[in-house]
Amino acid sequence: MKAPAFDYHAAETVEDAVGQLAEAGDDGLILAGGQTLVPMLAMRLARPSVLIDINAVSELAGIEQLDDGIRIKTCTRQNVALNSQLIGESIPLLAKALPFIGHHQTRNRGTIGGSIAHGDPAAEIPLIAVALDASIKLQTKNDTRNLSAKDFYEGPMMTLRKDDECLTDVTFPIWQEEGKLGVGFQEVSQRHGDFAIVSVAAQMVLDGNNVCQRVAIAVGGAAGIPVRLEKVEANLTGSVINQETIGDALTNMADFLDPVEDQHGSAAYRRRVARVMTERAIWEAAA
Amino acid sequence: MTKRDITLTLNGKTVSGQADPRMTLVDFLRVVLKATGTHVGCEHGVCGACTIVLNGEAIRSCLMLAVQVESQEVITVEGLCEEDGSPGILQDAFRDGHGMQCGYCTPGMLTSVHALLQSNDDPSDEDILEAIGGNICRCTGYAQIIDSIKIGAERLREDKS
Ligand code: FES
Ligand code: FES
Numbered sequence: 001m002k003a004p005a006f007d008y009h010a011a012e013t014v015e016d017a018v019g020q021l022a023e024a025g026d027d028g029l030i031l032a033g034g035q036t037l038v039p040m041l042a043m044r045l046a047r048p049s050v051l052i053d054i055n056a057v058s059e060l061a062g063i064e065q066l067d068d069g070i071r072i073k074t075c076t077r078q079n080v081a082l083n084s085q086l087i088g089e090s091i092p093l094l095a096k097a098l099p100f101i102g103h104h105q106t107r108n109r110g111t112i113g114g115s116i117a118h119g120d121p122a123a124e125i126p127l128i129a130v131a132l133d134a135s136i137k138l139q140t141k142n143d144t145r146n147l148s149a150k151d152f153y154e155g156p157m158m159t160l161r162k163d164d165e166c167l168t169d170v171t172f173p174i175w176q177e178e179g180k181l182g183v184g185f186q187e188v189s190q191r192h193g194d195f196a197i198v199s200v201a202a203q204m205v206l207d208g209n210n211v212c213q214r215v216a217i218a219v220g221g222a223a224g225i226p227v228r229l230e231k232v233e234a235n236l237t238g239s240v241i242n243q244e245t246i247g248d249a250l251t252n253m254a255d256f257l258d259p260v261e262d263q264h265g266s267a268a269y270r271r272r273v274a275r276v277m278t279e280r281a282i283w284e285a286a287a
Numbered sequence: 288m289t290k291r292d293i294t295l296t297l298n299g300k301t302v303s304g305q306a307d308p309r310m311t312l313v314d315f316l317r318v319v320l321k322a323t324g325t326h327v328g329c330e331h332g333v334c335g336a337c338t339i340v341l342n343g344e345a346i347r348s349c350l351m352l353a354v355q356v357e358s359q360e361v362i363t364v365e366g367l368c369e370e371d372g373s374p375g376i377l378q379d380a381f382r383d384g385h386g387m388q389c390g391y392c393t394p395g396m397l398t399s400v401h402a403l404l405q406s407n408d409d410p411s412d413e414d415i416l417e418a419i420g421g422n423i424c425r426c427t428g429y430a431q432i433i434d435s436i437k438i439g440a441e442r443l444r445e446d447k448s
Pocket of ligand 2: 386387388389390391392393423424425426427
């Protein structure tokens with residue numbers, strides 16, 4: 001398994017990187033942590049003419065506090081995010097999901113932006129981005145635009161990012177609602193660190209009477225893209241959280257899912273597991 | 288594609304070689320620099336045999352390109368030996384604790400643990416499992432590896448004091 005030949009350019013600035021991308025036409029790829037791209041090259045699933053390496057671009061790494069969110073620059077390593085106090089306090093749902101990604105050695109290299117841009121339907125970071133409706137910034141030589149994570153994913157490994165766009169950062173909103181904020185993350189995989197078969201993320205604010213003020217729930221691995229359970233969210237919002245209301249809210253939830261079948265499980269299995277995991281994630285967020 | 292010149296610090300020494308952009312770091316270490324201590328198992332990031340220490344952090348060298356290591360600092364299993372090439376403290380501990388059988392996974396285990404011990408010289412079982420959770424061993428069943436790591440960590444602490 002050796003990669004096909006390609007050219008390599010180590011970008012020094014964002015401008016340099018997007019300039020190179022523009023020049024490469026539809027044949028260039030950004031190299032961030034490489035934890036997915038390098039194996040894809042080795043298996044010849046990706047055949048770029050040039051790789052534009054952004055690992056040395058200092059303006060593309062770091063975590064910043066904004067008024068209403070946390071901005072994570074694209075090349076921030078997953079382990080740096082995992083150890084970040086700012087993320088632990090302000091985006092607890094992301095902090096909860098990060099340990100499930102790969103292994104210690106791959107998190108030392110793997111990046112937040114790389115995972116979001118790749119868009120694996122089973123990956124944890126895209127799931128959290130969709131659950132919290134993070135804002136994704138894309139930059140070209142001449143332009144920048146922001147997309148909502150909810151709109152960003154089109155299918156497995158397919159996103160709205162155009163060939164000449166570099167994902168530069170992603171901003172996760174901080175919820176301002178009064179009340180107790182809780183988060184839940186549940187995942188089924190063959191072994192810890194393996195790709196998730198199904199994963200569910202939930203974030204909820206409860207008031208003093210256990211009434212749900214706001215909730216966001218997303219399911220990964222149960223369709224071609226991470227799916228927000230908007231109907232379930234609407235049913236739960238304004239209700240007291242108990243066995244009955246959760247059960248009611250989850251009736252028919254499997255109808256919103258369109259899971260694949262593979263060696264790890266049938267579509268029926270995934271639907272069933274997704275429902276169980278969703279219930280557990282909600283309870284975890286409510287605890 | 289034209290070969291690139293690459294210079295890095297490998298186990299404390301400045302070394303150079305040439306590689307195509309498509310060459311992985313593990314192939315560069317083994318084939319070009321002839322540092323064959325680092326093993327290569329799966330070549331796509333799932334087994335951990337190729338683990339090295341890059342600027343103090345354990346990473347998989349099959350998931351990095353040789354051209355990316357320009358001016359960086361790398362420690363491989365060779366760097367854990369004594370000056371004269373005899374086994375270092377951690378390596379000795381693996382022998383005494385029967386932490387290896389065929390030895391294929393061992394360089395990756397040793398480098399992962401070396402990186403761990405730099406920041407945590409008295410790791411708990413949980414810390415150890417986290418550090419080597421991405422390293423597959425098909426022989427030992429892991430229990431002796433964990434014992435060996437504890438022996439090694441203790442000896443390294445004594446050595447320091
Ligand atoms: S050879 Fe690199 S992880 Fe298996
Ligand atoms: S000792 Fe044989 S693979 Fe670990």
